[in-house]
Amino acid sequence: MTDKIKVERHGPVTVLRLDDAETMNALTSAMALELRDLLQHEAQTARAIVLAGSPRAFSAGANLKQGTIESGKELDAGAALENAYNPLMMTLRDLPVPVVSAVQGAVAGVGASIALACDVIVAGRDAYFLEAFARIGLIPDGGATWLLTRAVGRVRAMEMMLLAEKIPAPTAFDWGLVTRLVENDAVDATALEIAIKLANGPVRSLALIRKAAWSAADTDFDTALANERKWQKEAGNTPDFKEGVAACGCRSRGNESMICAVVALKGFDHVPPPHRRCSFGRSGCLPVAERPRKHH
Numbered sequence: 001m002t003d004k005i006k007v008e009r010h011g012p013v014t015v016l017r018l019d020d021a022e023t024m025n026a027l028t029s030a031m032a033l034e035l036r037d038l039l040q041h042e043a044q045t046a047r048a049i050v051l052a053g054s055p056r057a058f059s060a061g062a063n064l065k066q067g068t069i070e071s072g073k074e075l076d077a078g079a080a081l082e083n084a085y086n087p088l089m090m091t092l093r094d095l096p097v098p099v100v101s102a103v104q105g106a107v108a109g110v111g112a113s114i115a116l117a118c119d120v121i122v123a124g125r126d127a128y129f130l131e132a133f134a135r136i137g138l139i140p141d142g143g144a145t146w147l148l149t150r151a152v153g154r155v156r157a158m159e160m161m162l163l164a165e166k167i168p169a170p171t172a173f174d175w176g177l178v179t180r181l182v183e184n185d186a187v188d189a190t191a192l193e194i195a196i197k198l199a200n201g202p203v204r205s206l207a208l209i210r211k212a213a214w215s216a217a218d219t220d221f222d223t224a225l226a227n228e229r230k231w232q233k234e235a236g237n238t239p240d241f242k243e244g245v246a247a248c249g250c251r252s253r254g255n256e257s258m259i260c261a262v263v264a265l266k267g268f269d270h271v272p273p274p275h276r277r278c279s280f281g282r283s284g285c286l287p288v289a290e291r292p293r294k295h296h
Contacts, residue, residue: 004031005038010192012199014046017053024057024106029084031063032110036088043095047199050191051118052102053111055184058127061109064136081141085110089143092117093214096207098198102191103127103169104184113142116151116177119210120198122191124184127169129177134164150217151177202240 004025008015016038018025027035042049053059062085092099092114101118108130115121131148133140140148140161148157152175160167173181182190198206208231216224235241 005034007038007042009046011196012047013050013192013195014042014048015050015052015192015195016042018051018059019054021054021056023063024060025053025111026060026063027085027110028063029080032084032088035114036084036091039088039091039095039099043097046097047203048097048195049095049099050102050195051099051114052188052191053104055104055124057106057108057111058101058103058115059108059111060106061111061132062141077138085142089113089117095210097203098195098206098210100191100195100198102187103178104187106130108132109140110142110144113140113144113147116147117143120180120191120194121178122180122182122187122194123169123172123178124187125169125181126184127172128166129160129169129172130164130166131160132164134162148177151175202235202238202244204238205235205240208235 004018004020006015006017006019008017016035018027018031018035020026020031039049062080098120099118100120100122101115102122103115104124104127107115107123107127109132112129112131131140131144139145145157145161148160151157152160156175159165167175167177169178169181172178180190180194212224212227212231215227219227
């Protein structure tokens with residue numbers, strides 16, 4: 001274990017914070033494996049996780065000083081990927097709880113891959129994303145070629161990877177790389193607020209949504225439909241669903257759950273008096289501020 005990853009617990013939410021100011025949170029193989037282990041461990045009890053860094057940098061990428069090149073010997077630059085970084089990325093993908101990234105400053109290399117693999121990405125206005133691999137004769141890693149092409153399309157992804165230029169957070173937001181753009185001093189609080197909201201949600205449903213979304217990125221439409229059908233059966237048998245239906249005043253007849261069409265079509269103002277608690281831990285369904293707008 002290193003002392004370069006801090007663990008902060010806020011009720012049902014765990015914050016894992018990269019904390020190596022000297023290297024701008026550049027990851028060694030040991031740190032990558034430690035982060036993987038922490039994610040696996042915290043996901044057993046936490047209902048949501050936040051990945052954060054420092055105001056100066058979320059992560060500057062992989063720490064290139066961790067290895068040396070010996071004269072006359074072939075270097076396997078992919079070994080660290082196979083042994084450390086790829087297992088971390090696969091763990092991040094397969095977690096049973098939502099993950100929010102809170103990014104400030106430099107978000108580079110494999111650090112960018114980690115941030116972009118999260119479910120909600122909160123960025124400060126002064127943050128920037130950088131795929132600098134071409135500058136040093138390497139290729140993007142940590143799943144960057146997959147993540148970027150699916151997030152922003154092949155053309156913009158190619159620009160990021162080939163030109164190796166900084167992409168400011170406002171541009172990243174416009175491109176769809178970032179889901180929330182906030183002031184620098186609001187990044188951590190916003191990420192935690194979102195994580196707490198997710199943590200109070202239907203945990204199994206959110207896990208299945210993550211699973212279905214990751215699967216859909218690599219499957220055809222027919223397979224996506226089949227997966228939704230399979231996992232909807234599982235979600236429909238959770239206590240969260242039964243509680244949510246009850247909170248909305250819906251009825252269940254045999255095996256056919258009657259989801260409240262009134263709520264779906266007219267908005268949450270039409271739910272029965274809020275004497276029950278829904279799966280999001282609130283009385284009734286959603287507070288007024290989060291209710292869908294009425295359509296006239």
